[in-house]
Amino acid sequence: MMGELATASRVHVMVSYWWSRGDGLANHQLGQILTRAAGVDEVNITDPQSIDRALRIAVADPTVLAELDQWWQMVETRRDGNNTRNPGLGLEQSIRYLTDRLDAGTITPEGLGECRRQVAAVDQTITSATDLPELVHPDAQMLDLLARYLEARSRVLALA
Known part of the structure; x- marks a missing residue:
């Protein structure tokens, strides 16, 4: 149980961090994942509070948690570890x-x-x-x- 909470927390932080870098294509993908997971019409991908709320719901689902874990690692790889925000x-x-x-x-x-x-x-x-x-x-x-x-x-x- 404790390991699951730590994983969910880590994924939440990493997804939030890489979302904030402003990679439009990756964030569009994230919006699709979160919209599907949150069960709402659409997550506002530009609003930090909307993202945070959707992430809190999404990381509770082990399947979505794994998908989000893959997402942030994909973004980190896509950006070659460069954490500069979209200029x-x-x-x-x-x-x-x-x-x-x-x-x-x-x-x-x-x-x-x-x-x-x-x-x-x-x-x-x-x-x-x-x-x-x-x-x-x-x-x-x-x-x-x-x-x-x-x-x-x-x-x-x-x-x-």
Whole structure:
């Protein structure tokens, strides 16, 4: 009994962790597993509370527990152990942050410093994710986000 609880707990944590990395294809698969296991119409795969509730139900079923255990290991393998989040998840906010600052008119040296730190952080995230599925095989939305980011990034760097 204790071993089953430990396994269920470990699987719950690992599935939550790899879900949070934002691998769209893998998370779609997870949504199908959880929807089937939770007996609901559809689990909201983008909502952490919905995922957590569905996982609590799912890990109680030994068959689904085994399927979820395989799922997180598959995602870890698919991402080659790289735990960098999908860079597309925060890119929209970063672009908005940079363009809001740049479009505000005069930019102070402090504001420029903040923009440069934002660019450095986003660059690091993108560099860390270059081998991940989201950047190896980007979809149109990711390509659009990257193009918009490069434009905002260029505007920041031009203010040297």
